[in-house]
Each structure stands twice: as structure tokens, then as C-alpha cells.
Amino acid sequence: MHSDPATTTSRCLLLARIYPSPLLPSSQIAPSQRAFIPSAAWLTLSAAGMASEKHFKYIILGGGVSAGYAAREFAQQGVKPGELAIISKEAVAPYERPALSKGYLFPQNAARLPGFHVCVGSGGQRLLPEWYSETGIELILSTEIVKADLASKTLSSATGATFTYEILLIATGSSVIKLTDFGTQGADSNNILYLREIDDADKLVAAIQAKKGGKAVVVGGGYIGLELSAVLKINDLDVTMVFPEPWCMPRLFTADIAAFYEGYYTNKGVKIVKGTLAVGFDADANGDVTAVKLKDGTVLEADIVVVGVGGRPLTTLFKGQVAEEKGGIKTDAFFETSVPGVYAVGDVATFPLKMYNELRRVEHVDHSRKSAEQAVKAIKGKESGESVAEYDYLPYFYSRSFDLAWQFYGDNVGDAILFGDSDPSSAKPKFGSYWIKDGKVLGAFLEGGTADEVKAIAKVAKAQPPVADIEELKEGLQFASKI
Ligand SMILES: Cc1cc2nc3c(=O)[nH]c(=O)nc-3n(C[C@H](O)[C@H](O)[C@H](O)COP(=O)(O)OP(=O)(O)OC[C@H]3O[C@@H](n4cnc5c(N)ncnc54)[C@H](O)[C@@H]3O)c2cc1C
The missing domain is CATH 3.30.390.30 (FAD/NAD-linked reductase, C-terminal dimerisation domain)
Structure with a gap:
């Protein structure tokens, strides 16, 4: 039997308030968690072995863009306190991820949390950590789910906690593809960096500060490569972009469009090396990267390397349990998967794109927001008997640099x-x-x-x-x- 969520939550809260844990002094709890007592209380209790299972009516797995927009929609649809939890391996409340490759890396007036929590990216209310506690939505942060059993509706965390649910919203997004995945020689050297989450962005900020005026090589010519090259240049680094294709951003840009951006970047002092690959890295005695070796024999000196060679939707937890298509979790026009009561939104969803009468997966922020809202409307519509229109999405993508x-x-x-x-x-x-x-x-x-x-x-x-x-x-x- 599942325990009642509201009762469990309030019992935890009460205990945590009355008996501050000797196991977890507040100084060891991240500030973002300290602002939200319920998750700190939960951590305290689970560390003490007093509670290892929690039940929620709705769980959102993942704490990124979709999760934040889904939470707002749940609140607008009248979710009751204690019914909804967001479980995220990140240590902070949902934020607008695109800021990480733009304002977050500016040398002056850089964007910092809480400035870009969702939903500011679409001109909406900024959902601070307090908003979740005030709304009775439990933010369970710094918690990685390592096992999902859809048959028993149970999620297990890396630290052994379990969470059960009635309705699950999968919003795990994507992970970056790493050069170590391909066994590229020297790819595990220090200062070879990637960018997906705020911790990655912090590492990049630290590297930019440590290597002032140094040389940066950006591997990859997609939008992440283009945005990062620009912002590294704005930070006064000597920047070279390397990518194997004949022009940048070939998935979207034509040769004509790319010629503009390559010309503009060149005018700004960014060097562009096309048609070749990074095949290895040199490092010094400390293990810090010193050079990038290219397939055509060129060696580029480097103090920082940033790799943006694409992402993979994070679907592995659900392999064999749910229908998949085109690399993502297959959904209907309401983002419900092949398993009733399990929804998938954002980067992981392969959904019917009505306009083109085709199943597609879309890795863009606008879709992550809208798919999340659609799924929650559908969940609540099912409960109230109100009908919800099919998702009719016009693909939209943007980028900013310089x-x-x-x-x-x-x-x-x-x-x-x-x-x-x-x-x-x-x-x-x-x-x-x-x-x-x-x-x-x-x-x-x-x-x-x-x-x-x-x-x-x-x-x-x-x-x-x-x-x-x-x-x-x-x-x-x-x-x-x-x-
Ligand atoms: C640096 C960067 C810049 C971008 N810029 C743009 C842009 O300019 N324009 C645009 O259209 N799109 C952009 N995007 C893409 C856009 O941000 C994504 O499409 C969007 O964030 C997807 O939302 P999501 O909720 O599906 O995934 P995410 O926002 O990635 O959220 C996934 C969350 O799930 C968590 N998670 C994953 N697995 C687990 C687990 N097992 N246990 C617990 N938590 C887990 C992650 O930690 C993360 O918090 C950018 C992406 C990045 C990385």
C-alpha cells in the first residue's frame, strides 16, 4: 500500500522542523534545496533510514524546461498540495536552458539564477524555488533516478529511495555526446568541456576565467558550436571552430545562409576550419589539454576545448517497457506513450507532427514548453472529462550570437x-x-x-x-x- 502523500509530506516536514538532522547540517544542503524545506526534510529522513518510499499522484521525471512548464500548467489546472513532485538530478529548480550558451557566459552582466528560472523565456512568470513550496509541489533535487519500473509504477534513485506514482511525465531531455564515447585519444584530458546543464556551464565559466586571453577550440559546427564560439570570442579568447561538414549548421542552413554566418564570424576574428575532424588531444603533465589533433594533420594549440557534437535523448531507463520511434519515446497527440498513464514530453518525445502527418522528435525549447503544457492539459482533461485538441505544432527554432x-x-x-x-x-x-x-x-x-x-x-x-x-x-x- 502506498502512504498518503499529503500525510507523509507533512509528517516529514514536522519531523525535520522539530529535529534538525545531525546527519545533514543545513550547510551541507544546497542553497536551492534549503529554500525548499520538503525536499531537505525528505533527504534528512531517507538518510536516517526512516522513510525510503514516497507516493505522489503525479511525478515529473526530469527538472528541465518541460518540467517547469508542466508544473506551471498543473498549478493552473488546480493541482492539490502534495499531489505533484518533480524529481531532478540537477541541484536547482527548472530554468531556461538556452541561457547557458548565451547570457550565462557573458563576461559582464552575466545571467545567473534566479534570473532565468522558467517561465521567463516565454515572457511568463518566473517560478522561484519558493513558488513550488507555496504551491505544494515537491521539488526533489540532486536526485538521479537509476531505475524505472513502469509495470509497478516505481522509480528508484541512485541512493536507494523509491517513488511511486499514478501518472508519470517523462521529461528527461537529452545528454551530450562525448568524444570519450568514441574512444577519441586524449578526450578525457582536463579542460575538454561540454555544455548541457548548469554545472557544465559553471565549469566553462571557471575555465574561461582561468585561461584569460588563451586559445579555445570549439569542436562542432551546430548551433551550440556557433553560440559558444561567439561567446568565447566575446570573452577575448582566441577561438577556432572545427567541424567536418562543408559548412556550419548543415541540418538547417543552406550554403548561402552558412556563408553569411561564417563570414560574420571570420570578421569578428573567429577562425573556422571545415571539412576535418578532431581525432586526438595532447595534454601536459597535469593532464590539461594543450592541443587538438585534426584528421588532416593540423595541430591546433588549445587551453580550452568545448565540444558540441550533438545530443542523445535520455530514454534508456524505459528501454523495452515503452514503444520507441525515431530514437525517442513514441507518443500520441497528447504525449501519452504506449503505456497508459505514462507521458513523455520535450526532447524525448517522438510525436505526431500534425502539419506534416509524420512522427517527429524535436529538440527545441519552444516544443519542450508546449508539449509539456499539452500533456498536462490532456492528463487533467481525462480526469474532468473535458476534451483537449490534438497537438498541432509549427516547428520553431531560434539562435542568438554576437x-x-x-x-x-x-x-x-x-x-x-x-x-x-x-x-x-x-x-x-x-x-x-x-x-x-x-x-x-x-x-x-x-x-x-x-x-x-x-x-x-x-x-x-x-x-x-x-x-x-x-x-x-x-x-x-x-x-x-x-x-
Ligand atoms: C546549452 C543549450 C542551449 C540551447 N539553446 C537553444 C536555443 O537557443 N533554442 C532552442 O530552441 N533550443 C535550445 N536548446 C534546446 C532546449 O534547451 C531543449 O530542447 C530543452 O531544454 C528540452 O527540454 P526538456 O525538458 O526535454 O529537457 P531538459 O531541459 O534537458 O531537462 C531534462 C532534465 O531531466 C533531468 N534528468 C535526466 N535524466 C534524469 C534522471 N535519470 N533522474 C533525474 N533527473 C534526470 C536533467 O538533469 C534535466 O534537469 C538548447 C540546449 C542547450 C543544452
């Missing part, structure tokens, strides 16, 4: 038509691209647009207007304004 900002909507398939001023030396470059397939415009990209212009290209990607003469698209934003 003084640049681009947005993309839709699908980058078919022929691409460039418009506008894409000269990297222009004082105010503004350009874009449409993608056209089978006579319809399916995707739209814009660099340097105003809020209204961005809205206009989003409308194009959503409406998928037919175009008889491809020349029409060269009108650029004027074309969008007619839709």
Missing part, C-alpha cells in the same frame, strides 16, 4: 530561395530564406527581423501558401506581408 538573432519556422525541405541583404560586412544585415516543395512554401528563416517580421514569416510557414512563380519569393518580407 549581435545576430535568427528564427526559423516550419520545415527546411525542397528548394531554398534566399532574399535580403546577406552581406556579412553590412552594418545591419537582414536576410532570410524560404523553402519551397511541390509548389508550396514550407519553411521560412529570418536573420535580423523585427517582432512583426518574425510573426509574418511564422504565418507563411503555417499557411504553406502555394507559389506559381518562384521569383515571387525573392520579394522576401513583402511576400510574407501578403499572407
